[in-house]
Amino acid sequence: MYVPQLHSINAVKGLTLLDIDDIQDILDELAEELPQAFYKELNGGILLIPERKLSKDAIAGDLFVLGEYHHSFSMGRYIAIYYGSFEALYGQLPREEMKIKLRKTLRHEFTHHMESLGGLKDLEIEDERRLAGYRYRAQRRNLKK
Numbered sequence: 001m002y003v004p005q006l007h008s009i010n011a012v013k014g015l016t017l018l019d020i021d022d023i024q025d026i027l028d029e030l031a032e033e034l035p036q037a038f039y040k041e042l043n044g045g046i047l048l049i050p051e052r053k054l055s056k057d058a059i060a061g062d063l064f065v066l067g068e069y070h071h072s073f074s075m076g077r078y079i080a081i082y083y084g085s086f087e088a089l090y091g092q093l094p095r096e097e098m099k100i101k102l103r104k105t106l107r108h109e110f111t112h113h114m115e116s117l118g119g120l121k122d123l124e125i126e127d128e129r130r131l132a133g134y135r136y137r138a139q140r141r142n143l144k145k
Contacts, residue, residue: 016091018098020083024048026099027081030106038110041117044070044078046106052084057131059138064089067105069112077116079109 018026031046039045053065064085071077081102090101111123 016087017094020048020050022095023083023086023102026102027106030103034110038114041077042079042113043076046079046081049080049082050084051082052088053082057135063134067109069109069116071116077113079106079113081105
């Protein structure tokens with residue numbers, strides 16, 4: 001099971017300032033900020049996936065998945081961060097601003113992990129509420145056309 005961190009596209013198209021290696025370096029730095037206890041049962045660790053991932057709920061190709069927490073019997077527990085989605089949305093950001101976006105996403109996914117260990121689903125519910133808001137806003141935009 002996973003719950004995606006979703007963001008609508010509104011970024012300015014332009015030059016990508018950070019490549020995948022730069023993003024991996026930032027993720028490594030951010031991972032070191034977290035207490036070791038957060039990694040309990042996260043047997044798959046944090047994976048940086050090169051692809052851009054469009055949400056299955058995207059209405060106009062405008063909703064990207066930045067990160068996902070995965071928990072399955074066969075693959076265990078891990079966090080996936082999508083470089084391509086970050087590049088599409090925030091590729092023009094300088095390093096420190098990108099680090100802020102990555103930190104927020106990584107901590108969001110770790111919250112899913114910690115809640116999963118504790119049998120909670122509060123953030124899943126909040127994510128679904130946000131997704132419902134996205135759908136509602138998209139529906140209203142379509143009605144105005």
